[in-house]
Amino acid sequence: MRPRYLNSDPIENFFGQMRAYNFRNTNPDCHAFKSTFKSLLITRFIKFHSDSYNCEEDSGKQLLKLKSLFNTEQTDSESLHTSVSLADSELVCSPESSELSTWVETESIQSSARQERLHTHSRAFTAGWVIRKILQKIKCLHCEENLTSRESSYDKNTVNNWISFREFKSIKQKKLTYPSENAVIFFGNIMEEANKYLESQPERRSVIKNIKNHIKSKYLFDFINCELHKDAVSECFLGLTLRLAVFNWCNIINKILKGTDVFRLANKTLPQMQAKALNKFKSKLKNKKK
Numbered sequence: 001m002r003p004r005y006l007n008s009d010p011i012e013n014f015f016g017q018m019r020a021y022n023f024r025n026t027n028p029d030c031h032a033f034k035s036t037f038k039s040l041l042i043t044r045f046i047k048f049h050s051d052s053y054n055c056e057e058d059s060g061k062q063l064l065k066l067k068s069l070f071n072t073e074q075t076d077s078e079s080l081h082t083s084v085s086l087a088d089s090e091l092v093c094s095p096e097s098s099e100l101s102t103w104v105e106t107e108s109i110q111s112s113a114r115q116e117r118l119h120t121h122s123r124a125f126t127a128g129w130v131i132r133k134i135l136q137k138i139k140c141l142h143c144e145e146n147l148t149s150r151e152s153s154y155d156k157n158t159v160n161n162w163i164s165f166r167e168f169k170s171i172k173q174k175k176l177t178y179p180s181e182n183a184v185i186f187f188g189n190i191m192e193e194a195n196k197y198l199e200s201q202p203e204r205r206s207v208i209k210n211i212k213n214h215i216k217s218k219y220l221f222d223f224i225n226c227e228l229h230k231d232a233v234s235e236c237f238l239g240l241t242l243r244l245a246v247f248n249w250c251n252i253i254n255k256i257l258k259g260t261d262v263f264r265l266a267n268k269t270l271p272q273m274q275a276k277a278l279n280k281f282k283s284k285l286k287n288k289k290k
Contacts, residue, residue, distance in 0.1 A: 014040065127187035128177035130240045134233060135177070142226040143233055149178045182223035187241055190215060194245035199271050202249075208242045253277050259285075 019026050021036045028036060131147045179187070197211050204210065221234040255261035256277040264274060265281075 123188050123191070124179055124184045126244065127179040127184050127241075130187065130237065130244070131179050131183060132177040133240055134236045137236065138229050138232055140226055140229050143224065143229050146224050146226065147180055147183050147233070149180045180223065186219070186221070186223065186237075189219060190238065190241045191245050193218070194242055195249060195271075198246070198249045199273050202273060208239075208246060211242055211245075212238050257281055 017040055018028075018033070018036050021040070134147065135144055193215055194211050197214065198207070215238060221230060221237075224230045224233055226233070252261065252264070253273060256264055256274055257280060259265065259281050264270060265278065270278060
């Protein structure tokens with residue numbers, strides 16, 4: 001491989017983002033550089049291209065998977081054996097093989113599982129921000145035990161391992177909040193209920209109030225055992241999460257209307273309101289061409 005044949009724009013953008021990390025990072029030390037490099041690299045694996053990047057979108061796939069960045073125990077011989085096994089499996093599951101349909105089905109299941117795992121970890125990261133805001137207002141050890149997780153392991157099955165990957169090792173005190181599993185599940189339920197309501201009746205008044213009343217009638221905050229602060233914590237949890245949900249939903253619709261959401265513009269299966277926004281954007285393009 002000759003590096004001079006590679007496109008230098010993505011590399012320039014990557015190091016430009018490092019200099020702009022946390023608004024200004026022009027002279028980082030070794031620890032800060034390593035932590036920033038790791039954080040941005042993980043972000044690039046999750047989101048391969050963005051409209052803010054000053055380079056052409058590359059439709060190619062990554063040479064490595066995100067999991068390979070953290071699998072430090074694997075030796076070179078194991079890597080070689082794995083690559084050979086993968087090559088053999090690709091030959092067996094080639095389009096000429098009689099097992100093509102089974103292979104396609106397996107790939108579809110694995111893809112949906114990866115997508116679900118991505119949603120779970122991203123929800124855990126956002127739920128940690130919500131819980132951090134709550135604990136800044138309500139300083140209670142009992143509530144903190146219910147809302148946060150004390151696990152510090154890097155087990156791949158935990159919902160918080162992506163948060164630990166984004167933690168800066170150069171900082172002695174942890175800055176990110178690790179939510180409990182029950183808090184992440186409840187956060188996901190609130191987001192799903194909010195999106196369902198917004199897709200069906202976004203034009204109604206007092207949207208957040210209506211969603212909040214619906215969630216209170218359907219779900220119980222059983223994972224909060226503190227009788228003193230249970231009502232205050234549940235109200236704050238609902239308020240912050242619904243604000244995020246409504247803002248995110250409106251932001252997606254606005255991006256589709258402006259034509260800046262490249263992923264959803266190319267997606268054929270969209271929710272009802274997103275599909276309406278996409279049709280409106282397409283009609284705008286037709287009118288401009290006329």
